[in-house]
Amino acid sequence: MSTAIEHAPATPARGYFRNPWRKPRILQGVTIGYLLWSLLPVVIAVIFSFNGGRSRISWQGFSLRWWTQDPTDSLLRDEAMRSAMAQTYKLAIITVLVAVPLGTLFAIGIDRWHGRPARSANFTMLLSFVVPEIILGVSLYILFTNLLQGLVPLGTPAQAIGLISFQLSYPVIIVRARLLSIGPEYEEAAMDLGATPSQAIRRILLPLIAPAILASVALVFADVVDDFVTVAALSAEASSETLAQKIYSASRASPTPEVNAAATMMLITTLLVVAGGLLFYRRFSRGQSDIATTDFMQL
Amino acid sequence: MPEIETSATHDERPRRRLWRRRASVDEPGGASGAWYPRWYWPSFVAPGSLWLALLFLLPFYVVFSVAFGTVDFENFGAPVPYYAPWWWSFDTFNETLSKFYEGTAIYRPPLFRTFAYVFSATVICLVVGYTVAYFAARSATKYKGLILILLISPLWISYLMRIYAWQGLLDTDGPINLLLRPLGFGETNWLEGMHVTVILGLVYGYIPFMILPIYASLDRIQESLLEAGRDLGASGRQTFWRVTLPLSRPAILAGIVIVTLPMFGDYYTNDLLGSTKTSMFGNLISTQREQQGGSTRMASLVLILAVIVLVPMLYYLRETKRAAEQA
Numbered sequence: 001m002s003t004a005i006e007h008a009p010a011t012p013a014r015g016y017f018r019n020p021w022r023k024p025r026i027l028q029g030v031t032i033g034y035l036l037w038s039l040l041p042v043v044i045a046v047i048f049s050f051n052g053g054r055s056r057i058s059w060q061g062f063s064l065r066w067w068t069q070d071p072t073d074s075l076l077r078d079e080a081m082r083s084a085m086a087q088t089y090k091l092a093i094i095t096v097l098v099a100v101p102l103g104t105l106f107a108i109g110i111d112r113w114h115g116r117p118a119r120s121a122n123f124t125m126l127l128s129f130v131v132p133e134i135i136l137g138v139s140l141y142i143l144f145t146n147l148l149q150g151l152v153p154l155g156t157p158a159q160a161i162g163l164i165s166f167q168l169s170y171p172v173i174i175v176r177a178r179l180l181s182i183g184p185e186y187e188e189a190a191m192d193l194g195a196t197p198s199q200a201i202r203r204i205l206l207p208l209i210a211p212a213i214l215a216s217v218a219l220v221f222a223d224v225v226d227d228f229v230t231v232a233a234l235s236a237e238a239s240s241e242t243l244a245q246k247i248y249s250a251s252r253a254s255p256t257p258e259v260n261a262a263a264t265m266m267l268i269t270t271l272l273v274v275a276g277g278l279l280f281y282r283r284f285s286r287g288q289s290d291i292a293t294t295d296f297m298q299l
Numbered sequence: 300m301p302e303i304e305t306s307a308t309h310d311e312r313p314r315r316r317l318w319r320r321r322a323s324v325d326e327p328g329g330a331s332g333a334w335y336p337r338w339y340w341p342s343f344v345a346p347g348s349l350w351l352a353l354l355f356l357l358p359f360y361v362v363f364s365v366a367f368g369t370v371d372f373e374n375f376g377a378p379v380p381y382y383a384p385w386w387w388s389f390d391t392f393n394e395t396l397s398k399f400y401e402g403t404a405i406y407r408p409p410l411f412r413t414f415a416y417v418f419s420a421t422v423i424c425l426v427v428g429y430t431v432a433y434f435a436a437r438s439a440t441k442y443k444g445l446i447l448i449l450l451i452s453p454l455w456i457s458y459l460m461r462i463y464a465w466q467g468l469l470d471t472d473g474p475i476n477l478l479l480r481p482l483g484f485g486e487t488n489w490l491e492g493m494h495v496t497v498i499l500g501l502v503y504g505y506i507p508f509m510i511l512p513i514y515a516s517l518d519r520i521q522e523s524l525l526e527a528g529r530d531l532g533a534s535g536r537q538t539f540w541r542v543t544l545p546l547s548r549p550a551i552l553a554g555i556v557i558v559t560l561p562m563f564g565d566y567y568t569n570d571l572l573g574s575t576k577t578s579m580f581g582n583l584i585s586t587q588r589e590q591q592g593g594s595t596r597m598a599s600l601v602l603i604l605a606v607i608v609l610v611p612m613l614y615y616l617r618e619t620k621r622a623a624e625q626a
Contacts, residue, residue, distance in 0.1 A: 027434035034431045035449050038503065041464035042456050044474075048467070056467045057474065102347045109343025117341070121348040126619055128355045130556075130612050131605075132564030134581055138601045139358035142594055146380050147361050165354045168347060197335055226457045228567060233588070247459045251466055251571050263460035270455050 046267070049260035056257050066261040075261045080238065081246065085265065088242040090156070091231070092224040095163040100216050102164075103171030108205070110172070111179045129169035136166055137233030144234070155236035162230040167223060171216035178212035211281040218277025222270045366392050366598035376592025395599035406583060413580040416494070417562045420501035424558050425551065427502070428509035433543075435510075436517035450514070453507045462500060462571045469496065469572070492576030500572040501562055509554040516550030517543070553618060556611045563608050580604060 045056075049067070053060030063069065068076045075081055110122050128136070140162045144152045152158050186208060190200040228244040235241060241249075243262050250259040364380035367387035371377045381387055398406040435446050453461065468475050469489035476487060489496045520543060528538040566581030584600045587593035 024434065024438045027430055027438055030427065030430045031434040031446065034427060034506075035446070038453050038506070039449065041468055042453075042461055044468065045460060045464035057470055057472065102350060105343045106347030109340045109345075109347075112335075113340030113344060118344065121344050121351075123616065124348070124351045124356065126616050127612070128351055130560055130615050132560050132608060134564035134566070134584060135601050135605055135608075136355070136358070138584060138597050139362050140354065141588070142365050142598055142601075143354075143358040143361045145594065146365055146378065147357075147382070161354055165350065168350065172347070197339065222455055226459075228459055229564070244457060244459050247457070247463050248567060248571070251459075251463045255463075255466070259463065263457055263463060266457050266460065267455075270457075274455050 042267070045260045046264050049257050049264045051257045051260075054256055056255055056260060066257040070258070073256060073258050075258060075265060078258065080241075081243075081258065081262055083239065084241050084243050084246045085262070087156070087240060088225055088244070088266070089269070091159055091163060091242065092221050094160045095167055095224045096217050096220050098160075099164045099167040099220055100171045100213060103168050103216065104175050104209070104213055106168070107172045107175035107179060108201070108209075111176055112184070125169050125172055128165065129173065133166060133227075133229040134233070137162060137230040140165065140230075141233045153236065154234055155240035158234040158236075159231050159240060159242075162234045163224050163227060166227075166230055167220045170219055170223070171213070174216045174219070175209055175212045178209050182208050214277045214280045218274045221273045225266055225270050362598045362601055363387070365595055366395075366602050368595070370592055370595055376595070378592070378595040378598070391595050392599045392602070395596050396603070409578050409580055409583050412494075412577065413563060416498055416501060416577075416579060417559050420498050420505070420562060421555055421559055423498070423502045424506045424509040425555065428506050428554065429513055429547075429551070432510045432513035432517055436514050436520075447514075450507065450510055458504055459567065459571070461503065462568060465500065465503065466490065466571055490572060490574075492574035494577060497569050497573040497577045497579075500568040501565065504565075504568060505558045505562060508557045512550045512554045512557065513547060516547045520546050549618065553615070556615045559611055560608055560615075563604060580607075 048056045048059075050062050050064065051060055052063040052065060064074075066074055068074055071077055075085075106121075106125065110118055110125075140158065141154075144154060144158050152161065182205075186204050187200040190204045191197065195203065226244065227242075228248060231242050232245055232248070235245065243266050247259050247263055250256070361380065361382075363384075364382045364387075365378045367389060368378055368380040368391065369388065370391055371379050378391075395406075398404065399410060400407065431450070435443065435450060467473060470476075471486060471488055471490075475489065476484075479487065487493075524542055524546075525538055528542045529535075533541065564581045564584075566579060566585045569577050569579050569582055570585075580600075584597055584604070587597040587600070590596075
């Protein structure tokens, strides 16, 4: 314990000073209110995906109608919904498979390579991180419909490219934060013991940054499943619609609890991937669990 | 312990560099051991850089070419991009720009609305976000972990799903009106182009990005600093204003930038919760996609938006650079 109390000046104690660590009722109230406000709508949407009727406002009894039972409008049997789901997860997997390796390599390289070209590469990466999504999405749309017309068709290829460009900076930032906290010592020790640079990277560095890589996988996957702007800007016809686009169009046309079911489905997969990523992260970085949360929170 | 003793590294560094230099003299080939060939690290950066150059920088160039090109009127107003800058003309760009100030100035209201919405939403985000972050970082005790998870969780839930949920809640005969009716609010059509609804939607969507950086910075302030402030006779309030707040200032600015940048480009919040009466700058862009000659106007509008967000973007880049240098 500190000695703060002993050295406190002898002013009359009152209000805050009497008990600086007293319960902050107002702060607590605002926080609880905020948390309710932020999560209650989601909870209600999830509950109403099990509603027996067509309404998403009044409860008409529990049923799996919108999940499996309705012959045309349930998640399981609605052809359009199924193709949207497939498209969403396809894009997420492609993006993770390309963006995470590219980003990881970039992060390792940029951490060790200094000089003017490295700085401008880093600047471009950061720029792609902060630029509003609509700017990137529309720019790519214009690129693909003009200069690269016919080369990259709108739809899955264009969407995947757009998502990778937008997500590339996430693994870079997460992995780099991890690299900064590791330092070059381990690798150099390995090389002092006779490892070649590539051996040092494969056998020393890669296991050390594995948690950060997993965190990026979870984050990129979750982000892509959630993405709307890029995907919508670069989509072609109905065949390349994702779940997010489905929610968007349904909410403007005919809102049914089926959309709630689709959204809940997205929520579940995202949470599973994120929880998996976090779990692995914790396992790999045992004893440094606080780093896990801060890394996750940077984004 | 896998913990790294950072303090030791500073002492070690000069010695190692000496050793390395010697090693490089001893083994001029440098194929094995501690010496990397010159191309080694750049080859790691190359693929990602190439991708960004081709699919992030090149698109911007094409946007310029389309915005400053011309329009093929016989071909349904399709853009005729000029890829060489010396052919660029400002005619088509000017035509878009003139819609902000000439005649009925149909683009002006959305622009002003965007500024007003972003400003109000950011202020609300800051006030509520700071309070919540402060509580989570300073006062939450037993439940700190839980609160943290709940604070992060909105980020893992689809934004559209959350806005869609609000759409149901705010329906004319939805639960919100049901709650408000006894209070004498009557029937409010929340979803028919009300400014309040759109602003609340924006706050709802982006406030986690405000809370998290502020939380991270408040969490890093050492309690001994606050105790020192109090030892020197400051009241709780004074400690907050003169110690806590200045220390969290960089995080506040970062939060503001992170929140405002995407808000300027947002259009789906308004599409789901508002109407044309509340359309924003992003709506101007998004509605062009299906229209005749839309590409040229889209390109011009994207450039204008880029200029609008340039200042916060550069500020953010400068701050990250500074943070990286300090690390």
